Amino acid sequence: MTRTTVTRPAEPAQLFxxxxxxxxxxxQTMVALVERAVDHDLIRETGLPQSYLHILCRLAEVGGEMRIGDLAVxxxxxxxxxxxxxxxxxxxGLVSRERLADDRRSVTVTLTEEGMGTLRSAEPTLASSLHQHLFGSLDAEQRGQLQRIAATVSAAMRRSAPDEAPPA
Incomplete structure (x- = not known):
């Protein structure tokens, strides 16, 4: 008598x-490759990595001044x-720092005019780099999907761990 082995498909949970x-x-691969390429372009053109430009951008978005702890978050x-x-x-010379008089442990960071100029001059490089390395390979529908997916996940993260997720 020959035994027949029946192979069952993987459980749906495993497939998922x-x-x-x-x-x-x-x-992870996409984010790492895009970040590396954009950083390369920005450093070549502005001397600053995108993480530093993001700090300048965040300062500009909030009126030019933030506590360093809030900036970190x-x-x-x-x-x-x-x-x-x-x-x-x-x-x-792109930002200035000042200790608060009422709390010497806190530092306020202020965007300088030179910092704002650097941010503005970096925008064409950033836009070109993002187009070359990310958006140019997507059609309009895919760009919209990517934006909606990122917004959905970000909103869920803010709701589930508000102290750990950066604000919108």
Whole structure:
């Protein structure tokens, strides 16, 4: 008598987990490649990585001034990494730092006119780099889907861990 082995398909949960793993891997690869390429372009043209330009952008969005701790949270940085970035930006004259009189542990970071000029002059390079390395390979529908997916995930993260997720 010959035994027949019946192979059952993987459980749906396993298939879903595999799909999630593949999606996660593709997302991680895409983000790493795009960030590396955009950083390369920005450093070549402006001397600053996108993380530093993002700090300048966030400062501009909020009227030019923030506490360094808030700046760290909104940029997804540790306190020490934000302090290091702000020190480099201050050395370049792009921001100024001032300890608060009522709380000597807190530092306020202010965008300077030179910092705003640097941010404005970096915009064409950033736009061109993002088009070349990300948006140019997507059609209008895909760009819309990417924006909606990013907004949906970001909103969910803010609701589930409001103290850990950067604000909108």
């Amino acid at each position: 987990a595999d799909e999630q793993r593949c999606t996660w891997a593709a997302l 909104t940029n997804g940085l540790s306190g020490s990494r934000a302090s290091h970035a702000v020190a480099r930006l201050a050395e370049a």
